[in-house]
Amino acid sequence: MTLASFLADYAQRLTFERLDAATVHEVRRRLIDSLACASGAWKAGAPNVARRVASRVTSKPGATFLGGRTPTSPDQAAFTNGILFRYLDYNDTYLSKEPAHPSDNLAAVLAAGEFAGASGRDVIVAAVLAYEIQCRLCDAASIRARGWDHVTYGAFSAGAGAAKILGLSKAQIEQTLNLAGTPNVTLRQTRAGELSEWKGCAFANASRNAVFAALLAQEGLTGPAPIFEGEMGFWKQVSGPFTLAPLGGEPGSDGWMITRTSIKFWPAEYHSQSAIHAALELRPQVGSIDEIDHIDIHSFDAAVDIIGKDPEKWRPKTRETADHSLPYCTAVALMDGDVTLDSFSDERLRDERLLGLVAKIKIHRDAGLTARYPKGIPNRITVTRKDGKTFVAENEFPRGHDQNPMTDAEVVAKFERMAKGLLDVKTQKLILDQCWKLEEVTDIGALLRLFPAA
Numbered sequence: 001m002t003l004a005s006f007l008a009d010y011a012q013r014l015t016f017e018r019l020d021a022a023t024v025h026e027v028r029r030r031l032i033d034s035l036a037c038a039s040g041a042w043k044a045g046a047p048n049v050a051r052r053v054a055s056r057v058t059s060k061p062g063a064t065f066l067g068g069r070t071p072t073s074p075d076q077a078a079f080t081n082g083i084l085f086r087y088l089d090y091n092d093t094y095l096s097k098e099p100a101h102p103s104d105n106l107a108a109v110l111a112a113g114e115f116a117g118a119s120g121r122d123v124i125v126a127a128v129l130a131y132e133i134q135c136r137l138c139d140a141a142s143i144r145a146r147g148w149d150h151v152t153y154g155a156f157s158a159g160a161g162a163a164k165i166l167g168l169s170k171a172q173i174e175q176t177l178n179l180a181g182t183p184n185v186t187l188r189q190t191r192a193g194e195l196s197e198w199k200g201c202a203f204a205n206a207s208r209n210a211v212f213a214a215l216l217a218q219e220g221l222t223g224p225a226p227i228f229e230g231e232m233g234f235w236k237q238v239s240g241p242f243t244l245a246p247l248g249g250e251p252g253s254d255g256w257m258i259t260r261t262s263i264k265f266w267p268a269e270y271h272s273q274s275a276i277h278a279a280l281e282l283r284p285q286v287g288s289i290d291e292i293d294h295i296d297i298h299s300f301d302a303a304v305d306i307i308g309k310d311p312e313k314w315r316p317k318t319r320e321t322a323d324h325s326l327p328y329c330t331a332v333a334l335m336d337g338d339v340t341l342d343s344f345s346d347e348r349l350r351d352e353r354l355l356g357l358v359a360k361i362k363i364h365r366d367a368g369l370t371a372r373y374p375k376g377i378p379n380r381i382t383v384t385r386k387d388g389k390t391f392v393a394e395n396e397f398p399r400g401h402d403q404n405p406m407t408d409a410e411v412v413a414k415f416e417r418m419a420k421g422l423l424d425v426k427t428q429k430l431i432l433d434q435c436w437k438l439e440e441v442t443d444i445g446a447l448l449r450l451f452p453a454a
Helices: 003-013 021-040 045-054 074-086 102-116 120-140 151-165 170-181 202-218 234-239 270-286 301-307 326-336 352-359 408-419 425-436 444-448
Strands: 292-299 361-365 379-385 390-395
Touching (some): 003 120, 021 120, 021 408, 151 202, 270 379, 270 390, 301 326, 326 352, 326 379
Parallel strands (some): 292 361
Antiparallel strands (some): 379 390
């Protein structure tokens, strides 16, 4: 059995009845968190570009894109909503050999589900499936190390989720994986140097193509096979050969992967979350930032490689670069006492006092901290004042980490904070009520249409 056939067989057999209560509850939480992220990104440039493109396409049956009033094609809906979920870099995270943001998959699941007339229970199953496949692939091999972006794995996971909720057969799901995986290998340049708006669009594009692949497979189109093991397949060209651990609910499995993902407390790249936590702990002790002589951040390899080595990280020109900058996020936390969406405004990026503090930061690789990753994300900050006094703080499990999870109330507070000014209190409550009772929802589109026209 090829890996694609194995995954298709698993996808076809997965049912709601196999899921435990904790796993179902995490899907509800991830949907609320994703809608919070979408609310915060509502007026950003990239989502509105996607809305304008999606509005040119009408489809019956179709799917809702957030802010739209006419159903578009499910692939366009997946793209637009995927950007909204991902754009602020505020959605959930999974850390392993390959870091990822698995709630990105929800855009494909919701779009395909509405198109198919699926229920909330169907959404839950497809979401768990997509999380399971993406996270297990991330455990199996690092493709970042080979120059590929993590969203490459998303073509498979989102494709499986879309195919599942469309009700495809095992053979059709396998063809979805073939069709999604072959043309959607993504360059890591997406996250190198000065980052562009595409950083928040890359997985949305994988979702768009994954839904399209599922629709093609539904109509009988076949794709190149074997996608993983072939002479010019994924293992040979992208990842190298690997073996997946037993999937959730299967003999020998160690549980469901969605329960091991982490929700973000601050709107910044995940490896910086513990540095922000440590910086906030130090802030009352340090006093005025004008008295700081220099700052040393000891960190682990993944953080240094992703958010702490490019020279652009010390003087970011875009919000995408800034929220992917370990020195910038640390400096903002020390200066402002918080990291919010406003921390990455154009005005803040031009703040010479803030940039002067960023310039005082040096980042050091620490083998001892690297050994503790990915179970934790340990960052240690040492602030040295001009009078010679030093202050040290270290954090490994920031708020929202799967070892230090946010409460349901904190997830709701995040949604309400992001939705303020966009949704009135009554509408917020309607959305939250439907998310908490997701398994009872019969019309996914009706939930998405509770958001206003953009």
